[in-house]
Amino acid sequence: MLWPGPEGVDFWDVDTTRYPLTFLQAGGTRDAMAIEWKTNRDGAYRQYALGRPRDGSQASAPNREIRLGENRISVHEHEVFTYAEAADAFLHYFEHDRPPETFLLRDLQLGFGPDGKVPKAQP
Numbered sequence: 172m173l174w175p176g177p178e179g180v181d182f183w184d185v186d187t188t189r190y191p192l193t194f195l196q197a198g199g200t201r202d203a204m205a206i207e208w209k210t211n212r213d214g215a216y217r218q219y220a221l222g223r224p225r226d227g228s229q230a231s232a233p234n235r236e237i238r239l240g241e242n243r244i245s246v247h248e249h250e251v252f253t254y255a256e257a258a259d260a261f262l263h264y265f266e267h268d269r270p271p272e273t274f275l276l277r278d279l280q281l282g283f284g285p286d287g288k289v290p291k292a293q294p
Contacts, residue, residue, distance in 0.1 A: 172191070172194050173195045173196075175191075175193065191209075192216070193209050193216075194208075195207070195208050195260070195261060196239065197239075198239030199238065201253070201254045203237060204251070205220060205237040205251065205252070206221040206250075207219065207221070207239065208264075215283070217279075217281075217283070218283070219279060220276075220279055221260065221270055221275070222249045222274060222276075223252075223273075223274065223275070224249070224273065225247070225249040225275070233245035233246050233250075260274070
């Protein structure tokens with residue numbers, strides 16, 4: 172995971188209950204990784220699965236599952252990257268604070284609140 176910390180705050184002093192609000196993260200294996208980007212575009216937090224441009228022959232529903240830490244993400248084949256491709260995406264994010272513009276973004280529709288957190292389910 173790569174994320175921008177608050178300006179002028181030492182890493183060890185970051186309030187991790189508030190940060191990260193935006194980030195790029197990846198999970199999976201050396202040959203099959205998924206990449207997600209959480210951002211605050213247009214004043215609303217959203218999290219996207221990144222993908223390469225596709226040729227139109229992709230399945231209409233995600234058809235592969237990749238583990239991201241304790242979670243899993245269902246992805247299309249064009250959303251599966253090698254470790255080298257993921258490293259290039261992370262370098263671009265580090266330099267430009269966004270993934271490469273050539274990547275497709277699929278909104279994961281996680282329902283973030285205005286604080287950037289997903290509301291907890293009520294019992």
